[in-house]
Amino acid sequence: MDINSIFINTAQALFSPVTIAFAMAALGLAIHFGFVGLLNFGIAGFMAVGAYGYAISTLTFGFPWWAAFLASMAASALFAVILGIPTLQLRGDYLAIVTIAAAEIVRLLLLSTTWIKTTGSADGLVAYADDFRSINPFPDGTYGFGPWSYTANQFWVLIFALIVLALAALLLWRLVRSPWGRVIKGIREDEDAVRALGKNVFAYKMQALVVGGIVAGLGGALYVLPSSANPMLFATSLTFFVWTALLLGGAATVFGPLLGAVIFWVLQAFLGSLLPAMADAGLLGALSSAQAGALRFVLVGILLVVIVIVRPQGIVGDKRELTFVRK
Amino acid sequence: MSGSKPLKRTPQKSTGLHIGDASPGVKKVDPILVADHVSRKFGGLVAVDVEHVEIPRGAITALIGPNGAGKTTLFNLLTGFDKPDTGTWSFSGKDLAGVPAHKVAKMGQVRTFQLTKALGLLTVLENMKLGAKDQTGESLFQSIFPFLWKKQEAEIEERALEILERFKLLKLKDDFAASLSGGQRKLLEMARALMTKPTLVMLDEPMAGVNPALTESLLEHILDLKTEGMTVLFVEHDMHMVRHIADWVIVMAEGRIIAEGPPEDVMKDEAVVDAYLGSHQDVDLGVVTGRITLPKGEK
Numbered sequence: 001m002d003i004n005s006i007f008i009n010t011a012q013a014l015f016s017p018v019t020i021a022f023a024m025a026a027l028g029l030a031i032h033f034g035f036v037g038l039l040n041f042g043i044a045g046f047m048a049v050g051a052y053g054y055a056i057s058t059l060t061f062g063f064p065w066w067a068a069f070l071a072s073m074a075a076s077a078l079f080a081v082i083l084g085i086p087t088l089q090l091r092g093d094y095l096a097i098v099t100i101a102a103a104e105i106v107r108l109l110l111l112s113t114t115w116i117k118t119t120g121s122a123d124g125l126v127a128y129a130d131d132f133r134s135i136n137p138f139p140d141g142t143y144g145f146g147p148w149s150y151t152a153n154q155f156w157v158l159i160f161a162l163i164v165l166a167l168a169a170l171l172l173w174r175l176v177r178s179p180w181g182r183v184i185k186g187i188r189e190d191e192d193a194v195r196a197l198g199k200n201v202f203a204y205k206m207q208a209l210v211v212g213g214i215v216a217g218l219g220g221a222l223y224v225l226p227s228s229a230n231p232m233l234f235a236t237s238l239t240f241f242v243w244t245a246l247l248l249g250g251a252a253t254v255f256g257p258l259l260g261a262v263i264f265w266v267l268q269a270f271l272g273s274l275l276p277a278m279a280d281a282g283l284l285g286a287l288s289s290a291q292a293g294a295l296r297f298v299l300v301g302i303l304l305v306v307i308v309i310v311r312p313q314g315i316v317g318d319k320r321e322l323t324f325v326r327k
Numbered sequence: 328m329s330g331s332k333p334l335k336r337t338p339q340k341s342t343g344l345h346i347g348d349a350s351p352g353v354k355k356v357d358p359i360l361v362a363d364h365v366s367r368k369f370g371g372l373v374a375v376d377v378e379h380v381e382i383p384r385g386a387i388t389a390l391i392g393p394n395g396a397g398k399t400t401l402f403n404l405l406t407g408f409d410k411p412d413t414g415t416w417s418f419s420g421k422d423l424a425g426v427p428a429h430k431v432a433k434m435g436q437v438r439t440f441q442l443t444k445a446l447g448l449l450t451v452l453e454n455m456k457l458g459a460k461d462q463t464g465e466s467l468f469q470s471i472f473p474f475l476w477k478k479q480e481a482e483i484e485e486r487a488l489e490i491l492e493r494f495k496l497l498k499l500k501d502d503f504a505a506s507l508s509g510g511q512r513k514l515l516e517m518a519r520a521l522m523t524k525p526t527l528v529m530l531d532e533p534m535a536g537v538n539p540a541l542t543e544s545l546l547e548h549i550l551d552l553k554t555e556g557m558t559v560l561f562v563e564h565d566m567h568m569v570r571h572i573a574d575w576v577i578v579m580a581e582g583r584i585i586a587e588g589p590p591e592d593v594m595k596d597e598a599v600v601d602a603y604l605g606s607h608q609d610v611d612l613g614v615v616t617g618r619i620t621l622p623k624g625e626k
Contacts, residue, residue, distance in 0.1 A: 174471045179456070179464030179480065186446050186457050192408065193444035193516075197458050197523055198432035199465070207467045 006273040011147035013269035020161040024219025026257030031212035034251035037188035039096040045103030048234035050217025058128040076217025124230030250314025271296035341574040344383040349588035352379035359384035365414030392579035435526035445512040447505030455487035458522025510541035530561040
């Protein structure tokens with residue numbers, strides 16, 4: 001077994017654009033689920049809209065990088081509004097069904113060959129990062145140390161993603177601690193009670209859906225920023241990975257989703273290297289190394305079940321504030 | 328038994344609220360809420376069918392009636408939580424038909440719920456602060472900049488603490504509302520409603536599930552509302568309470584208003600006694616069901 005490469009893979013997952021993109025998506029979902037109580041199972045759809053919003057506005061419309069990010073945010077906001085108008089009146093479980101369907105619709109539309117020139121269909125989109133790379137302040141060379149060593153472009157993506165994440169986390173932290181945050185937490189508890197106090201519940205739910213959607217959409221844009229966008233990236237399993245990260249960290253917190261995303265990816269990378277290596281060394285009986293690699297998803301699934309039962313509030317959450325079994 | 332204990336003070340009853348004879352739909356001297364032809368059907372069941380009703384301003388009005396009489400449905404309709412099939416109604420002269428619940432509350436007509444809706448995973452103080460109206464910090468964009476709302480927030484907190492003090496909930500202010508007892512939640516819900524600075528307070532069964540010791544203080548608080556110039560409309564089953572604090576009583580049965588008047592008169596009304604206690608209250612149950620035949624000459 002190559003202990004060294006297992007360690008390097010694991011350590012790299014600690015600071016990678018994918019981890020940061022997941023943290024963003026989990027952060028957006030924390031607003032939806034943790035603070036307003038919207039059961040959004042379409043987070044992959046929001047990420048896809050954000051990612052393709054960025055890629056398409058760069059490739060098809062020739063937007064500069066910053067305008068492409070704005071377009072990406074606008075696209076996720078629009079997606080949130082379109083999704084919200086019919087569904088926010090629905091009860092929580094119905095919203096879950098509709099959002100999961102909406103995310104699949106987005107993915108299948110992207111997969112369709114009808115707009116192949118714009119979306120690239122199953123091949124996806126590539127080579128849209130030139131303008132973003134052109135403003136890279138870091139000269140060519142290798143950055144970092146030990147397992148964390150990057151090319152100038154990789155380093156720039158990483159730093160940029162970290163800045164976006166920090167800004168988003170700060171913004172949401174401010175929001176949930178404000179009177180606005182109090183209203184949305186009230187809606188999570190009982191929307192009729194909040195309505196009886198003169199608050200426009202629909203408007204607040206919509207605002208929260210849009211804010212969380214934009215953050216998750218930006219996560220999608222960061223997810224594809226380093227290389228390419230492909231509809232297969234945004235399959236339903238992505239939604240459940242984000243949910244796992246969120247519940248792991250703590251749904252009704254701002255720091256929790258960040259921690260959850262890091263733990264999730266570090267664990268994924270660790271098991272993804274360790275299990276095949278163990279299979280190769282004959283420690284897992286008849287399992288081939290490919291089968292062993294897939295075993296990590298089983299383990300992650302078990303982890304999710306254990307968290308929900310043993311620690312429903314997540315690692316950093318307040319036990320009293322968010323549990324799944326009420327009363 | 329709740330209400331059997333005498334109150335610390337004898338409530339000052341408001342009289343002379345109506346014009347003409349006290350009958351269903353009677354005109355009031357100064358109505359705050361007027362409803363006409365309000366009806367609501369659930370499938371084939373007519374839950375509410377009210378021709379005309381006026382709620383007197385500055386008084387405590389009780390809405391009574393047997394289970395299923397349509398009291399809560401009428402509450403829901405008047406507060407915008409449910410939409411009637413027909414009807415118009417106005418609050419302080421402003422038309423309310425079709426106005427959504429949150430706007431009704433903003434106009435000063437606040438309600439509580441039969442099943443208490445304390446926001447369990449917010450603290451008692453947060454519950455209270457949520458009640459305050461017109462908060463700058465509740466706007467999405469302004470909420471990010473605390474300097475825009477810190478001052479208002481401090482004022483709201485001060486008012487919230489005052490009211491909590493009055494409702495004897497002050498020492499619980501940092502507890503999650505979920506940890507409160509049923510009676511304390513009723514108190515919190517009423518206190519939170521006061522944070523909206525209402526003119527009409529509508530209480531749906533404020534005494535349900537409240538122990539006798541708390542009943543007394545709840546009654547005191549309801550009387551206080553009137554002293555402070557608010558109008559109270561409440562649904563209640565406890566006749567002692569109704570008799571004690573209500574200035575006016577409206578009786579519903581099967582969706583209709585069957586009687587109105589000052590409590591002592593309404594309680595004697597035959598229709599009310601029928602509706603509430605059943606028309607065979609003085610007859611053996613066996614006679615009613617036909618299992619026993621009484622000797623001739625006896626009723």
